[in-house]
Amino acid sequence: MPKRTKSSGAWLNEHVHDPYVKLAQKHGYRARAAFKLLEINEKYKLIQKDTLLADLGSAPGSWSQVAAQMIGDKGRIFALDILPMEPIEGVEFIQGDFREETVLQQLVETLQGQKLDLVISDIAPNMTGNSVTDQARSFYLCELAYEFAIEHLKPGGHFLIKVFQGAGYQEYVSLLRASFGQVLIRKPKASRDRSNEIYLLAKDLH
Numbered sequence: 001m002p003k004r005t006k007s008s009g010a011w012l013n014e015h016v017h018d019p020y021v022k023l024a025q026k027h028g029y030r031a032r033a034a035f036k037l038l039e040i041n042e043k044y045k046l047i048q049k050d051t052l053l054a055d056l057g058s059a060p061g062s063w064s065q066v067a068a069q070m071i072g073d074k075g076r077i078f079a080l081d082i083l084p085m086e087p088i089e090g091v092e093f094i095q096g097d098f099r100e101e102t103v104l105q106q107l108v109e110t111l112q113g114q115k116l117d118l119v120i121s122d123i124a125p126n127m128t129g130n131s132v133t134d135q136a137r138s139f140y141l142c143e144l145a146y147e148f149a150i151e152h153l154k155p156g157g158h159f160l161i162k163v164f165q166g167a168g169y170q171e172y173v174s175l176l177r178a179s180f181g182q183v184l185i186r187k188p189k190a191s192r193d194r195s196n197e198i199y200l201l202a203k204d205l206h
């Protein structure tokens with residue numbers, strides 16, 4: 001058995017005492033991340049009964065769970081992750097690497113020409129520990145998500161994405177500002193203070 005490190009012990013301790021972990025368990029959400037989307041959605045009402053949305057980097061599925069609770073018969077959820085995801089009623093899931101053209105095409109085919117109201121992306125690569133590499137890999141995925149969003153959102157559609165502050169951040173915010181009417185920067189309460197992740201809500205695609 002691998003030796004427990006001090007930091008893994010600290011992580012476990014934090015996880016066990018984390019109120020959002022407890023709340024997620026209580027409400028049956030697969031991840032504490034559910035509360036980040038719930039907080040942002042509470043304020044901006046992004047998900048409506050008839051919303052057509054894509055959830056990029058969806059596994060284990062808490063954002064899709066939240067969305068599935070909110071949409072009605074006319075809404076649809078298209079989720080994608082490189083990892084498998086346990087099925088969620090009302091969610092059409094594709095497993096594959098978002099960087100691969102064939103996987104993107106599969107997602108596009110599932111849309112059947114429909115334009116989306118909302119794209120939500122919590123996509124984040126596995127961290128290698130090399131901050132330069134991690135930041136570059138993360139922004140590459142964010143750029144792909146942006147390209148997908150501007151291509152497949154309806155005019156007036158919204159795009160919510162997690163990014164990491166650091167190299168490339170300002171340029172990315174500028175990119176969003178050029179394509180959307182408004183870009184809001186949000187740090188939900190469930191996002192840990194020590195994490196430099198931040199959520200950008202780009203509203204009203206031109």
Ligand SMILES: C[S@@+](CC[C@H](N)C(=O)[O-])C[C@H]1O[C@@H](n2cnc3c(N)ncnc32)[C@H](O)[C@@H]1O
Binds near residue numbers: 033034057061080082
């Ligand atoms: C923070 S998790 C998402 C959590 C999710 N929002 C939830 O509420 O359950 C980030 C996800 O991005 C996925 N991911 C990372 N790189 C990817 C890639 N190249 N293609 C597809 N998914 C990817 C990971 O597998 C991981 O499941």
